[in-house]
Structures are given as structure tokens and as C-alpha cells.
Amino acid sequence: MSSHGKRAPEAELGLLDATMIGMGAMIGAGIFVLTGLAAEIAGPAALLVFVLNGIVTAFTALSYAELASAIPKSGGGYAFVREVFADLPSFMMGWLLWFAYMVAGGLYALGFAPNFLELLHVYGLTAAPGEVGSVAIPALGVGVPVAVGLAFLAVLLLVSLNAASTAASGSVETIFTAIKVSILVVFVGYGVTSPQFSGAEFQPLFPGDKTAFSILPAMGLTFIAFEGYDLITTVTEEVKNPRENIPKAIFISLAVTLVVYIAVVSVAIGTLGWVDLARAGEAGIAEAATNFMPQFPVIGNGGAVIVFGAVFSTLTALNAVVIASSRVAFSMGREGQLLPSFGQLHHRFGTPFWAILASAVVMLSSVVLPTQSAGNMSSLFFLLSFVIVNGSVIKLRRERPDMARPYELPYYPVPPVLGIALNLLLTGVLVVYLLRTDVLALLLSGGWIGLGVVAYYGLTTLRTSAEEAETERAAAEDD
Numbered sequence: 001m002s003s004h005g006k007r008a009p010e011a012e013l014g015l016l017d018a019t020m021i022g023m024g025a026m027i028g029a030g031i032f033v034l035t036g037l038a039a040e041i042a043g044p045a046a047l048l049v050f051v052l053n054g055i056v057t058a059f060t061a062l063s064y065a066e067l068a069s070a071i072p073k074s075g076g077g078y079a080f081v082r083e084v085f086a087d088l089p090s091f092m093m094g095w096l097l098w099f100a101y102m103v104a105g106g107l108y109a110l111g112f113a114p115n116f117l118e119l120l121h122v123y124g125l126t127a128a129p130g131e132v133g134s135v136a137i138p139a140l141g142v143g144v145p146v147a148v149g150l151a152f153l154a155v156l157l158l159v160s161l162n163a164a165s166t167a168a169s170g171s172v173e174t175i176f177t178a179i180k181v182s183i184l185v186v187f188v189g190y191g192v193t194s195p196q197f198s199g200a201e202f203q204p205l206f207p208g209d210k211t212a213f214s215i216l217p218a219m220g221l222t223f224i225a226f227e228g229y230d231l232i233t234t235v236t237e238e239v240k241n242p243r244e245n246i247p248k249a250i251f252i253s254l255a256v257t258l259v260v261y262i263a264v265v266s267v268a269i270g271t272l273g274w275v276d277l278a279r280a281g282e283a284g285i286a287e288a289a290t291n292f293m294p295q296f297p298v299i300g301n302g303g304a305v306i307v308f309g310a311v312f313s314t315l316t317a318l319n320a321v322v323i324a325s326s327r328v329a330f331s332m333g334r335e336g337q338l339l340p341s342f343g344q345l346h347h348r349f350g351t352p353f354w355a356i357l358a359s360a361v362v363m364l365s366s367v368v369l370p371t372q373s374a375g376n377m378s379s380l381f382f383l384l385s386f387v388i389v390n391g392s393v394i395k396l397r398r399e400r401p402d403m404a405r406p407y408e409l410p411y412y413p414v415p416p417v418l419g420i421a422l423n424l425l426l427t428g429v430l431v432v433y434l435l436r437t438d439v440l441a442l443l444l445s446g447g448w449i450g451l452g453v454v455a456y457y458g459l460t461t462l463r464t465s466a467e468e469a470e471t472e473r474a475a476a477e478d479d
Contacts, residue, residue: 010350013238015245020174021235021320022228022253025104027181027260028317030225032310033111034375035265036284039277041218043210044202046274047265049218054258056219056426057226059419060386061254062409063393065247068233069407070396072242075331076234076324077389082335084392084399088456093388094332095452097230100381101325102359104224105318106366107374109151112314115307116150118286122304151367158319159360162326163346163353173323176316181256183309184264187289190302191267194292201273220430221372223379225261229254230382230389231320234327247407286310322359329355336463337456369444376434376441383427390419 013021038046064077073079078094085093117129126132134143161172191197206212229250236242239249264285268277272288280287286306293302330352333342339354346353366374393416396403409415434442 011238011240011242013235014240015249017171017174018232018235018239018245018249019253019256020177021323022232022249023181023257024173024177024316025228025231025320025324026226026253026257027177027184028108028111028225028313028320030222030317031184031261031264032115032285032306032313033107033371034222034225035268036277036279036281037372038218038222038265039269039274039284040281041221042214043205043207043278044269044274045205045210045212045215046218046277047202047262047269048205049215049222050225050261050265051258052215053219053223053226054254054261056223056419056422057229057254059415059422060390061229061250062415063390063419064229064233065250065407066393066405066409067389067396068236068246068250069243070403070405072236072246073331074233074235074237074327076230076328077385077392078328079233079236079331080392080396081388082331082337084395085388087337087460089388090335091332091337091456092449092452093385094328094337095455096381096449097385098325098328098332098359099362099448100227100378100385101231101321101328102362103366103369103374103381104227104378105155105321105325105359105363106151106369107224107371107378108314108318108321109154109363109367110147110369110371110374112154112311112318113147113150115310115314117147118283118307119304119311122300122307148367152364154315154318155322155360155363155367158315158322159356159363162319162322163351163356164349165351173316173319176312176319180309180312180316181260183305183312184260187285187293187302187306187309188263188267190293191271191288192263194271196292197267197270199270201270207274216426216429217433220379220383220426220433221375223383223426223430224375226254226257227378227382228257228320230385231324234324234331243406322356322363325359325363326352326356329359338459370440373438373441373444376430376438377445380427380430380434380441380445383423383430387420387423387427390416390423 038049042049067080071080071083076097078097081093082090114129117126117132120126121128132146134145135149136143232249233246236246239245268285268288271292277284286303289302289306293305295301296305299305329338329342332338333340333355342355342358394413
């Protein structure tokens with residue numbers, strides 16, 4: 001497979017595609033996998049967790065909209081920071097963002113596997129997910145858990161699709177997102193009209209040992225659910241009329257996602273109660289649906305409907321982060337901050353082929369991690385990268401006030417300053433929480449940052465040596 005790097009990205013995606021890419025990531029594993037975990041930490045105030053995360057996200061989304069309209073380049077937050085900051089800070093921004101998307105891919109693949117097994121179980125094709133064992137691999141002499149094998153296959157399937165066609169992966173995202181949003185609308189419709197729905201389940205808002213401070217670690221854990229607007233900007237050059245469509249897609253996807261989250265979490269708590277929702281963990285939404293939704297022909301009970309939706313949700317989220325991670329790596333390669341092959345498009349498919357394959361390696365490795373560790377690491381790196389993006393808006397306004405900005409965020413500098421302060425607050429809370437509950441996530445995060453420093457100086461040395469050799473060769477030819 002060869003690529004010569006002569007092609008440029010083609011604008012094949014419309015406003016709907018861009019919006020669906022953002023919604024595909026935001027209404028993904030987060031709503032199915034993390035809702036129960038948020039209830040465990042914050043109780044009924046899990047509802048406030050998602051509302052406040054939406055508000056925190058909105059400040060940074062304003063910054064993204066302004067930057068996307070002024071700098072219509074693929075690569076998401078990395079492309080903006082590259083435009084504003086020096087070489088090392090911009091490299092670290094891309095390095096963090098790339099990792100956040102790849103680990104998020106592992107999280108979504110891990111969320112897909114048990115839901116797919118549950119779907120097969122509903123129709124009597126397999127045992128329950130907890131009873132499905134491993135598959136022996138004679139060549140390696142080991143047994144691989146079926147869930148891990150399914151997560152691997154899901155990543156391989158979507159990596160292959162993305163490597164072959166940008167338009168096809170965008171179309172799949174649009175179709176799958178429409179299906180899962182429709183299922184959640186049905187869930188909410190039955191839930192709010194169910195006699196089991198009770199406002200008493202929200203009282204008291206902080207029961208037992210829960211306090212207002214319980215909200216903060218839950219916000220840090222679930223922040224990954226709102227990263228989709230960065231993802232939209234990773235494909236900027238593949239979107240038609242990006243200066244207008246990207247800001248619109250950011251606002252539409254965030255608004256629709258926030259409404260969906262508030263509605264679904266309200267129904268889950270109001271019908272099942274926060275205690276049972278927390279006990280059910282990753283299966284909380286499905287268990288709530290089983291309680292109040294009727295039997296459907298062919299499909300089965302409400303739990304089966306939600307599991308069906310969860311399969312589509314995790315796949316769309318996984319597809320979205322395969323797109324995003326590869327575009328960040330592509331952008332870094334094009335800027336000379338990763339290997340040059342990462343910044344080239346395949347001569348036949350027109351996709352960032354090598355960037356997709358490199359992203360797939362880390363993504364496949366991350367499916368062996370605990371689900372919660374994958375979510376924690378991804379949230380931590382997104383929080384850090386959003387701090388830098390908000391700083392980019394301020395720096396760019398000061399240094400290039402006359403730059404063309406088709407969209408300017410209102411009440412500057414209040415939104416970016418609040419975005420920096422709130423994201424730093426959540427970062428600190430999440431780190432303290434991880435010190436107590438998930439040291440593995442902190443160690444791996446530190447390891448990736450350390451590897452980034454080594455990679456930066458290694459690549460810089462190689463680049464300098466190549467430039468010096470080229471200079472000497474040119475001088476020799478002149479002589």
C-alpha cells in the first residue's frame with residue numbers, strides 16, 4: 001500500500017454530517033455506560049452532573065466556534081493551538097488530544113462488547129454476558145475473553161471502513177446516530193408517561209453521605225461525554241463551507257445532546273431510583289427500560305430496545321473517535337510534528353491511511369484496560385486540552401485582533417476565562433479522585449506524557465539532521 005501525499009482533503013460532508021459526527025460521539029457510551037456510575041457517586045444529583053457539564057462545555061464550545069471560523073483547518077483543538085503557540089506546547093496539545101481520542105475508542109469498544117453479547121442473549125443465541133467465557137487461541141496458548149475479542153473486532157471493522165472511505169464512515173455515522181436518538185426518544189416517551197415515574201426519587205437531592213461536593217468528581221468522570229464538539233473540528237477540511245457550518249454544527253449538536261441527556265437521566269432516576277441505577281452500573285439504563293417499557297413484537301422487552309440502542313451508540317461513538325484520532329495524527333504529521341507519512345493521504349482512498357493505522361494500534365491496546373480507567377484517562381486529557389484551547393482564543397485576540405472571524409464569541413473575555421477556570425477545577429478534582437480510586441489511570445497518563453516528551457525531542461533531532469543533510473547536499477551540488 002503506498003501513498004504519495006499529493007492529495008488534499010475533499011469537502012464531502014455537509015452540516016448534517018458534521019452535526020451527526022458530534023452527536024455520535026456525545027450521545028454514545030457516556031449515556032449508557034456512565035449514567036449508573038455518576039449515580040453511584042452523586043446520587044439523584046447525577047442529573048445536575050450532566051447539566052453542569054453541559055454548562056462548562058458551553059463556554060469552551062464558544063471558543064471552539066470562534067477558532068473554527070477563523071482557522072478552518074482539520075485537527076481540532078490541535079490545529080488552533082498550533083496556529084497560536086510555540087512548537088513544544090502545540091505538540092503536547094496534539095499528543096494529549098490524540099491519546100484522549102484513542103483511549104476513548106477503547107472505552108467505546110469495551111462498552112460495545114457486553115451490549116452486543118446481551119443483545120445476542122436476548123434472542124437466545126448466547127449465554128448472559130457474565131457467563132460467556134473465553135476463546136482459546138492455540139497458536140498463543142492463551143484464552144481471550146469473548147468481550148475483549150468483540151471489542152477488537154469492532155475497532156478493526158471501523159478502522160477498515162475509515163481507511164477505505166471518509167464519505168462511507170460519515171454516512172454510517174449519520175444513520176447510526178439517527179437510530180439511537182430515535183430509540184432514546186421512545187425511552188423518554190414511555191418513561192415520562194409511566195406510572196412508575198416519580199419526582200420523589202429526586203428527594204432528597206443529596207441522600208446519606210452525598211453532598212454538593214459529590215457532584216465534582218462525577219463531573220470529572222463523565223466529562224468525556226461532551227467532547228464531541230472538538231471532534232467536529234477535526235474534520236474541518238472535509239466539511240463544506242466550514243467557516244459557517246462548523247460553528248453551527250457545534251451549537252446544534254451540543255444543544256440537542258444536552259436535552260437528550262437531561263431527559264434520559266431524569267427518566268432513569270425517576271423510574272428506577274438512584275440506588276438501583278447505581279447498583280446496575282453500566283446496565284442502569286437498560287434495567288430502567290425493562291421496568292416500565294412494554295413488550296415489543298420481535299424485539300422483546302424495553303431492556304432489549306435499549307441494548308439495541310446501546311450497540312448502535314457505542315459503534316457510532318467508536319466510529320467518531322476513529323475519525324477524530326486519525327485527523328489529529330494527520331494534522332500533526334502534516335505540520336512535521338509526527339512522522340511525515342502520518343500527514344499524507346492515500347493515493348487511492350483519499351484517507352489519512354497511516355494515521356488511521358497508527359491510531360488503531362493504541363486503540364486496540366486500550367481495550368484490555370478497565371472501562372473506568374479508560375474513561376478517566378480520556379476525560380483528564382480532554383479537560384487539559386480544553387484549557388489550552390480557551391487560552392488560544394485569548395492569545396489570538398491579543399496578537400491578531402484584525403484576523404477575519406466570521407463568528408465571534410459574545411462577552412469576550414468572560415467565556416474563555418470561565419472555561420479555563422472550570423476545566424482546571426475539574427482537572428484538579430479528577431486527579432484527587434484518581435489518587436484515591438484509580439492510580440493505574442494516573443500512571444498510564446503520566447507515562448504517555450513522558451513518552452510524548454521523548455518523541456518530541458527524538459523527532460526534532462531527526463528532522464534537524466535531515467535538514468542539515470539536505471543543506472550539505474545542496475551546497476555540494478552548487479560547488
